[in-house]
Amino acid sequence: MSTASWSAPPADISVTPDTAHALLARDHPDLASLPLGPVYEGWDNVTIRLGEHLAVRVPRRARAAQLIEREHVWLPRLAPAWGFRAPVPERLGAPSAEVPWAWAVVPWIPGDPAYAAPLSARGALALGRALATLHAPAPPEAPRNPFRSTTLAERAERFDDRVARLLERGLALDDALAREQFELGASQRRPLETWCHLDLHGANVLSDRGRLGGILDWGDLGVADPATDLGQAWCLVGSSRMRDLLRGYDDAVTPLDESAMLRIRAEALAYAVTLAALDEQPYADAGTRALADLDVLTG
Known part of the structure; x- marks a missing residue:
């Protein structure tokens, strides 16, 4: 068995608040004036708070782009039957030079x-x-x-x-x-x-x-x-x-x-x-x- 380090995989692209602002300005300009808040970088995606009630969720690597499609396609179909909160996409963004994959604007869910x-x-x-x-x-x-x-x-x-x-x-x-x-x-x-x-x-x-x-x-x-x-x-x-x-x-x-x-x-x-x-x-x-x-x- 390999004893190599098993930690978060490296990102394929850098996703910063500037990146998020550029994406919003192109695809959802009505949201581009909202302030961008803390950045949360996971294994697959970067989530950046947008204003008080929203967040921008962007894949950070190619594999994540395949996974996030499940959130884009299936969550809107399934979540209406649920009695708990989930970050169902409210807006979708198209691939671009900055981010070559689809991304989303999702609700910000408070909590720890x-x-x-x-x-x-x-x-x-x-x-x-x-x-x-x-x-x-x-x-x-x-x-x-x-x-x-x-x-x-x-x-x-x-x-x-x-x-x-x-x-x-x-x-x-x-x-x-x-x-x-x-x-x-x-x-x-x-x-x-x-x-x-x-x-x-x-x-x-x-x-x-x-x-x-x-x-x-x-x-x-x-x-x-x-x-x-x-x-x-x-x-x-x-x-x-x-x-x-x-x-x-x-x-x-x-x-x-x-x-x-x-x-x-x-x-x-x-x-x-x-x-x-x-x-x-x-x-x-x-x-x-x-x-x-x-x-x-x-x-």
Whole structure:
């Protein structure tokens, strides 16, 4: 396994407030006079606050341009049925010399990342209800995530690689127990697939003083086992709030029987080792905390 650094990929283009202003002046001049605020640079996109209620969201690399199409095409179709906030594009911008891909103006959703302001019991309950709403049947043309729409069994090699990476770093991981629980979940039948978010870490879930403020970054949106989102949410809220989250979910989509809980736990382990293996914070620490919460650390 490669031991190269696993951190945010380099940007293909630089996206600055000047870039955003040029894009707005060309495609949406009625918005170009609004003040530009803080810049938030993620792995795939740059988001720049625009005035009080909006933000400009621009891909920073070519791969992101393919993912952000899911936000442009599918969020406007799906979000009207949701009872939670998401950054549904209000305006779209065309490719140009500055940015060779489509971009968007989205609503600014106030709140703090759940990593910094953990969800309360009420917030976890609301997240469960949000996932129950999201996990609706998808049409045949719905996208599939190449990494997380696949079955647990198909992701077993990747899971083993990340476990090995963590052991090389000296993490006190009970790898035999982790692999046993992962394999137990992978052996269960997946009864259905639905729409899923597929990247529910604490920077993509907003907290409004502990309540659910909104869910961001829908570039990984696709059809998958609902257990995938529920396992990722377990890593976020922890065992102490998972009961509240499942109460909000309330068997709405798939029966939360023993088989489902084994899949959810295996998905939680898969996501926890993914986060813990990253070089960047707060993701690495969040993954390690999740592994401790899942009782697979020995120290």
